[in-house]
Amino acid sequence: MKRTVAVIVTLLILCPLALISYRVLILGYPLFPAAPQKVWQLSFDARVGGETVSGSLEAGLPSIHQGLAVLGETIGDGSLEFTLRSDGSNRIAAWSGRPDPDGTLITYRSTFRIPAGRSAPPPGASAYPSGVTEDLQRSAETIVADILRLPPAERLAVLATRISHAAQDRDPIVQNLIRTLGGETAFLTLLHAAALPSFAVEGLSLSEGSYGNTIRWIEVWTGSSWLRLAPETGAFYQQSALLLPLTHGNVPAIQSHGFDVTDIRWTLSRQVVSQWGLQYDRIGKSNRLLDQWSLFRLPQEFQGTFRILILVPLGALMICILRNIIGFPTFGIFMPVLMALAFRNTGLLYGIGIFATVLLVGFAARNSLEKLRLLLVPRLSVMVTLVIICFTVFALIGNRLDLRAFMAIGLLPFVILTMAIERFFVITEEEGVKEALRTAAGSAAVASLTYAIVQFEPLQLTFFVYPELLLMVMALQLLIGRYTGYRLSEFLRFRSLRRTRA
């Protein structure tokens, strides 16, 4: 028997562990979904206007192509028309139309998260930058001719050094190329000549602050990783440096056709967003099998119920512990759990107050009913009616006093209360008032504890993301089911045995 239980318990612990490991390691779930996670918010504001009849403003936006998880976007377009289009790996927002005479304010806000591992950007262009003449291509090929045999990383290092020397007036050949093409195009030309895939990026340095200008950098593929360099100086960015790309290639981050654009401003800030929203967005966008079967895929109106429901087994586990290991007296087995659920509507203090009042009124009534010697079922019906009358009176009083908690009693607890009154009465009769009060206090304490657990949001979230944890809860419940040691309360109950033999 013990071995069978041990095997089942082991299975019930290992299965969810495997599933959780798979979710964390393969699907990239957060290990602690409730741990505070920060996201970035980008705001882009600009004022367009001027004498122009009509025009358009195009701006590059952060996109999932850049390895970002975009969680939400809002757009303010004033009187202009807004369109969004994809241009290769770029997402371009365009505001077009006739601006107000004194200028129209356009805004864009985006919330996004940088995944832990930076994913690779899209492959770079495989041609020379446009506008580079064949002569210039030939001279670039001459420059790199003697380094073509080196491995890619070393080729890149040599080129970066030459660019930096040119910036310091120490490399006339490259300087010549730069003079003709400009620093960035010259660099990209050389990289292509050296067979290093590369492209230019315009974006922002990802740190909190407000920026009037973007920065540009070059991404180069060395065969094993993408490296980022400053085009003018040839300096490498550190691998850990956070950059937010807005556009790739020679698409500018901001492009105006006929507009006077003033007050361009990008603002980056870190924010804490609702954990629920974060998980919801992440899982909602995934088409993995496990994500398809996630509780987050339920319609919103049912999710709320399951957030609570999924913690009820934890409450039941608590009652197992309290009753079988500690030896706490409670009315019935699950009455405290149901009480805790009822408290969610009313709040803890009002809930306990209402329960205690109805219990006392009900007990008094039950005492008098005993003398009438009613049959069982009609007697319980009378008690149900009495409980409902109490609720009604509470609601009416609550309405007069403007106490919402008095009205929010809900449907569930009337059964619980009726049964609690019955149990209270039976215990009073059979074991005395003291025992009945002890049991009532025990039930209230357990209900409060269960309430605290069920209302604890990080726990709700964790179980909602990993419902397989329920199997572990079941494993613990099985273990307690085979616990044959003493209950803590028995130390008190049998203390006289100890004295005589000590």
Place this chain on the structure above:
Amino acid sequence: MLSMLRQFRAVGLLGMNRRNGDYIMRCNPRARYPLVDNKVLTKRLAEQHGVPTPTLYHVIEHHGDIAGMNAALGDRKRFVVKPARGTGGSGIVLITDRSADGFVNQNGDRISSVDLAYHISDILSGIHSLSGLEDSAILEALIYPDPVFSSVSYEGVPDIRIIVYRGVPVMGMVRLPTSMSDGKANLHRGAIGAGIDIASGKTLSAVCRSEVVAVHPDTGHRVAGIQVPQWEQVLRIAATALDMTGLGYLGVDMVIDRERGPLLLELNARPGLAIQIANRVGLRLRLDTVDAESADAFATPDRRIAWARERFGTKPEAAP
């Protein structure tokens, strides 16, 4: 706490969890619970096994049968009405005489025939059975307790509880009503529990609400050292309970009738643990002793009784 745990282990205290998990669930097949939960079935079984019980006068199963009660009673004046599935003594009415319009209970109060019929109707509706199921009412002979415990009882009827494991009587106690317990032999309510030496049938120390007491709080008489009459017969009834029910872990409740001697009152498939306090010794050591013995020592009730009397003797402690 740890030293307490060690002391509990040393006296072999049986806790609630182990009682449920290792003894009741292992030894008591659920299918046989009705045999002990329903006193009518228990009585029939006892009859088949030659175990004496209070004489059964009549069983009322349907509301329509209540009217036939008088015919079944004949001219009997003294009887007990109890629910077949009652617990904790609820719903029991003792009738000691008849009056012009009905009956008289043990307190001398008059109960009209209508009131008694109403009470029986309550029993049939299941008011006194904890599960709330339909029940039947038993009319049986009134018990006149043997006077041996009258010096240490307050009203009521003292009863004897023996824990029987695999048919072996392992521990016993006598429950003595007090004024605190309202004349009921119910330890919860403050009755005295006195341990009984299995070997001799003499009472040992006594406890009242977990406190050791030497004398009965109402009568002032010493509780220890009283010889239970017909002890061998008490043990035999207890040991036969296994053959009756097939339940391996039982509480057997008996009374000693003045004329008929030990009578089986009821069986309990979930007997309480307070008997350990009354005996000031744990059950586990004795249960383990039983388990250590080879099964053929327990082939017949007589061998089980002899075996138990040999091993579970307790020397009475010096009077405090």
